[in-house]
Every structure is written in C-alpha cells, then in structure tokens.
Amino acid sequence: MTLITSCLIRARVAAYRSFNRFYANSVTRTIDVHSVPQDLFESKAEQPFRTSTNDPLLHTEKDLGLFYTVNPEDLKRISPFGKSLPLQFREECEAFNETCVMIRQPSIDIIKLMKQIDWNLPPLKVVLFPSELGVGMSLSLFHVLHYGLRKKMLLVNTPTAAEVLKLALDATPSPNNELMWDTPTAASSWLKTFAINNEELLKETNFRTKFTYTWSARESTPAGTHLLDLIGYATERIKYASECVGAIVKEVKTQVKEKNIQTLVTFDTINSYYGPTWIVKPDKSTVKPNEVTMVKALQELLLPDWNNAFIVVTIGPKGVIIPKVREKRNWLVRHGHYRTEHRLPGVLMYDEAMTVKSLLRTEGIEALEPFVPIQVQKYTDDEFNNQYRYYIDRNWIQNHRGRDEEGRKEILFYTAKNPYEMAKFVGSR
Amino acid sequence: MFKSSFLFRHLSLQSKRYIHLTNPSLTAGQTQYHGQQNSTWWDKYGSHVDPIQSRVDLLNMDDLDERHFRPVKPVIPTYQSFSCFHDPIVSRVIGILLREGDRELVEELMHKTFRTIKLIQIGKWTRAKTDDERSLIECNPVNLLKQAIKNATPIVRLTRIAKGGTLYSVPIPMSPVRGTYTAIRLLIDSTHDARPHDQRFWTLFAKEIMDAAQNQGRTIKKKQEIHRNAELNRAYAHFKWQK
Numbered sequence: 196m197t198l199i200t201s202c203l204i205r206a207r208v209a210a211y212r213s214f215n216r217f218y219a220n221s222v223t224r225t226i227d228v229h230s231v232p233q234d235l236f237e238s239k240a241e242q243p244f245r246t247s248t249n250d251p252l253l254h255t256e257k258d259l260g261l262f263y264t265v266n267p268e269d270l271k272r273i274s275p276f277g278k279s280l281p282l283q284f285r286e287e288c289e290a291f292n293e294t295c296v297m298i299r300q301p302s303i304d305i306i307k308l309m310k311q312i313d314w315n316l317p318p319l320k321v322v323l324f325p326s327e328l329g330v331g332m333s334l335s336l337f338h339v340l341h342y343g344l345r346k347k348m349l350l351v352n353t354p355t356a357a358e359v360l361k362l363a364l365d366a367t368p369s370p371n372n373e374l375m376w377d378t379p380t381a382a383s384s385w386l387k388t389f390a391i392n393n394e395e396l397l398k399e400t401n402f403r404t405k406f407t408y409t410w411s412a413r414e415s416t417p418a419g420t421h422l423l424d425l426i427g428y429a430t431e432r433i434k435y436a437s438e439c440v441g442a443i444v445k446e447v448k449t450q451v452k453e454k455n456i457q458t459l460v461t462f463d464t465i466n467s468y469y470g471p472t473w474i475v476k477p478d479k480s481t482v483k484p485n486e487v488t489m490v491k492a493l494q495e496l497l498l499p500d501w502n503n504a505f506i507v508v509t510i511g512p513k514g515v516i517i518p519k520v521r522e523k524r525n526w527l528v529r530h531g532h533y534r535t536e537h538r539l540p541g542v543l544m545y546d547e548a549m550t551v552k553s554l555l556r557t558e559g560i561e562a563l564e565p566f567v568p569i570q571v572q573k574y575t576d577d578e579f580n581n582q583y584r585y586y587i588d589r590n591w592i593q594n595h596r597g598r599d600e601e602g603r604k605e606i607l608f609y610t611a612k613n614p615y616e617m618a619k620f621v622g623s624r
Numbered sequence: 625m626f627k628s629s630f631l632f633r634h635l636s637l638q639s640k641r642y643i644h645l646t647n648p649s650l651t652a653g654q655t656q657y658h659g660q661q662n663s664t665w666w667d668k669y670g671s672h673v674d675p676i677q678s679r680v681d682l683l684n685m686d687d688l689d690e691r692h693f694r695p696v697k698p699v700i701p702t703y704q705s706f707s708c709f710h711d712p713i714v715s716r717v718i719g720i721l722l723r724e725g726d727r728e729l730v731e732e733l734m735h736k737t738f739r740t741i742k743l744i745q746i747g748k749w750t751r752a753k754t755d756d757e758r759s760l761i762e763c764n765p766v767n768l769l770k771q772a773i774k775n776a777t778p779i780v781r782l783t784r785i786a787k788g789g790t791l792y793s794v795p796i797p798m799s800p801v802r803g804t805y806t807a808i809r810l811l812i813d814s815t816h817d818a819r820p821h822d823q824r825f826w827t828l829f830a831k832e833i834m835d836a837a838q839n840q841g842r843t844i845k846k847k848q849e850i851h852r853n854a855e856l857n858r859a860y861a862h863f864k865w866q867k
Contacts, residue, residue: 290743292751589750590763591746593742593763593766601708602708605707605708622739623734623736623739
C-alpha cells in the first residue's frame, strides 16, 4: 500500500510539473543539502596553525590561537615531576612525541602585564578563573611559567596546591609546634621542584641565607649557607622539609629586592587553601589549611609586604578541587537510576555559579585582595579550528569521517568548543 | 459529582497501567508501549511508513518524501544514532558489556579502551622513521577491534543432541551472528581473566584487542580450543543430519 501511494505522489508531481513555474512560490522546493554555502573553513586551511617562534619572550597577539612547541629541556626544568601539566595532556604529548601548547588570550594578557608593571610596588596578583570546567587554566599558567623561565625570573611554583591537603597519611604532627601539622614528602617534592626550577639562577647570583635556622637542639643551619645546600639538607633530613619551605619563603621575600631578581609566584588551584582538608586529628576534628606548616608558609607569599614579584594564581572549580570531607554516606548513591545524582569527574555539573565569589569564598577574597581577575574562556572559532587541525596533523583523529567537514561539525556541536570536552571526545575517535 | 469521580477513577486506572513508563532505565522496546511486531498491538502501525534508519537517508531525503505527509513508525531500538561516528559493531560490544542498563558507564569504558589503543599505536607511529614502517601500523581502534573480532570468530560450535538415550556433543557450523557474539564474549572473558588484577579494565581490554588483531594471545587460544573440541567430536558430526 505504501508503495502505491508513494508512486501516486510521484506521478502527481510529474503530471503537474508544467505548472511548477506558475506556482513557483507555493510549491515546496527540493534543496540539496550540499549546495548550501558552508562557512569559510577551507580558505583558512592554508594558514599555519603553528607559530614560527617557539620562544615565549617573542610571542605577541599576532600568535593568538597558534601552537608553539615547548623545548623538552625547558619542560623538564619547569615540571620535573610532571605536575604542571594535566595527566591526560601529558599522555597525549608522549604519544605525539612533542609538547605543543596553544597561545591564548589570558596568558598573553598576563605577560603583557608583567612587562608593564612597576616592580618596586608590592606584588600584583592575577587571578585566573574559569568560565567552565576544563577550559585550560593550567595550560595558560604553564605558558606564563615558561615565559618566566626564559626571562630568567625566580620561579616559586606550586603546581598542585590541593595535593598536600588530600594526602592525609602524609601528615604528621610538627615536632616544634603542637598546633601545626607537617607534610614531609609533599614539602620535599616542593623543595626539589624549587631547586630544579632555579638551579642556574641561584648559582649565578650566589643566593645565600641571611638568617640562622635552628631545627632542633643539635641541628641548625648557620647564616651564609647556599640555598641549594639548605634544600639538599632538608630533602635528606625529610623531617625538617616543611619548615625549610618556610625558610625558603622568608629568604626569597627578604633578598629578592636587594639582589634585583624578578620573582614569579604561581599557585595552581589556590582556592583549596581556603576550604577544608582531608587531614583528621586524633579527636576527629578536621585540620584547617593554615594549620599545615607548608601551606601557612606559602600563604605568606601572598602578603603585600615585599616587592619585585608578580603573583599568578588560578582557582579551580569547586567540586573537583576543594577536597570535600569524605563521609560514609558518600559511598552510596541514593537514587541510582536518576542520572542527575551521578557526580562524575570532568562532567559539566556545577554546585554553584562559576564566579570568583563562589569559588574563592569570603576568606579567599579577603586574603587575596586586591587582585586582577582574568576569566579563561572557551575556544574561539579560530582556536577550535586550529586545535582540530593540530589533531589531524598528529594523526590523532583516526575515524575517516572525523576528518571530513561533517565530522568537524559534529565535534563542534558535541563539545561546544570546550577544550577538555574536545580532548575527551576526540580521544576515542 | 458521581460522573466526575468515575472519570477520576478511570484516569487513575489508566495511569496505573502505564506506571512502568516512568521507569527511566527501560528502553523503548522494553516498555511495550509500541507493541511488538506481528502482534495485534503492532497493527495500529499498518498505515504508518517506515522511519529513516540512517544519516545518509536523512541528508538525501527529498522534500516530497512521503514521510513528510504520513505518520511514521517509531525507531526501535532508541539508541540508534545518527552520529557520523556511530558504528554498529561498537554498539554491539557495548550492548554485550552492558550491566543494569548503565550504558553511559560502558560507553566511557569503550572510549577509554580506544584512547589507550590510540595512545600506544600513535606513539609507535610518530616514532617510526620510514613511511614503510608507518604504513604497517594500524592506528584506527575500530579497525583493530573489527580485525580482532574477525580473528577470534570460531567457525564451528558444539551442540548437544540426544540419541539412543545418550547425549552427544555434535559439531555444527556457527551462524555469523552467533559467531560475532562468541568472539566478543571471548574477548571480554579473556579480559576478565587477564593479569595483573590491579590494572584498569580499559588497559587490559585494549591489550587483548591488540593481541587478537595480530592473531596472538589468550582470546585466540580460546577460539582454538573450541575448534579442538569440535575436532575431537568429529565422529558425531553426521548426527546433525541423521536422525
């Protein structure tokens, strides 16, 4: 029956075809989908998606949205333990056999600010905050760090600030102060990072301590010790590592001005310092972040009582970064069949608005003020196209349909130009 | 008053009848809402037109297509996708891995498996020096999966036939659908057996797929064992057609 009616419809069309010209406005017209003009993606294909200059000192706004290759030696120096870059990104870099970072607006803005400011004033704080989850703050921060390294600035870098607060088994009560908690392994890895970041600079400027540090009744470090020796001592005597972080901070804050070393202080996910921790005391109350020796020392870097420094800080999305205190109840999902109850990492679900106020909380804002907020946005069209072309260039998109215009449009539609979503989606295609 | 209460009761009965439709874990086929084929419930779709089943048909659909003017049958199963990345063999693997309707979880597992395969293969591809080496490396995870399934498909299986009061294991040819199912099942089972146990599922599954695509590994061993058993019972093969 269906066949007959369809034939009838066809036949009727054929019969009335001579009237089509007359009824031109009322008759439904057949449109070929492929004849509709598409946007001008093809014309942009000839333009390069990589910059010719791989040195971040020379990057300008002309390079926006383009990729630059990070020198592997620099990468090794900036993140010796691989913490400055997200794990997923590092895996892909290993497969591609190169580390390419996109030059984006926020990092260019920060570098511009660094060129403009008066270094005799108290340090300027720049706060990077996300417009969405997975928008590329850590990579922007990495670009800034790379600039600082090439400019021969002193890097005081805390790549994963939240990590200390999550390692509950690492925490031990401080030998000197009953109220404080030490985190020996985290502190020693911070010290090693600091030493590797600034090894050349510290040797060149002959950076020696000004104060005497007494660790215990027998052990002390006299004034005039080289900073690298101090760090070497603390990483061996791991018990004193977290207090040594305080010592390093103190030395840096006092001597940076007179030695005329420009300092770049960076924290990734600073808002974890203004929330709860996972460390629990014997009386089952939770330790606050400023009761952890290392965190308290690092927080002093944010005070405005020194100069010749520049502070860049990122704040992470709430549910992921601020360690939530674990409860027994959290093991159970009450309504398993409602998808809304699932809280998967990396899925775009928010507890509150993605604003500085709700992410940093009142304590964080009070501690950081005054600061320059910079929002990190999703990809623009050009950036999306460049990223897409980079993936194709690295042979990462394997599905042959993904290389067509149609596949590109589907990726665009599905990921909505969110960098992390794009990496996730393209990862399995 | 009486009439309205009657109506209300009727409505409540009706809602009770369809109460299972509120269960979100049911798929369209399980709800029985549309009825099943060759049943009286399906007869209401007698005058309906078949739906569009593929993306190509949708893009090439004429404006004078009769689906514009006439009622259309529902698309069952509902997870049929119009995505250009959709692949029926992948969705078959997902369907076999599925537990308690948690399709999102299984999709994530498959994505991570494919990503792991790609990370390994493209790592090799970028480090290969000549083009000849590169052309030998298959990077597409879906192609590798297809090759693995092809290699792991047994061509015979054993069935049990009673004859003279005893059960005989009789080798019979495997149908292609069942063969595909068995191959995927073998892949998954050998992944569950795989060591070390502290590795993630997607890591082990990726390894199994890559092994089976090269005709190696435990999955292929399992297939060979099926063949060996069939070979052992070759003497009973004629029971298939002799009663």
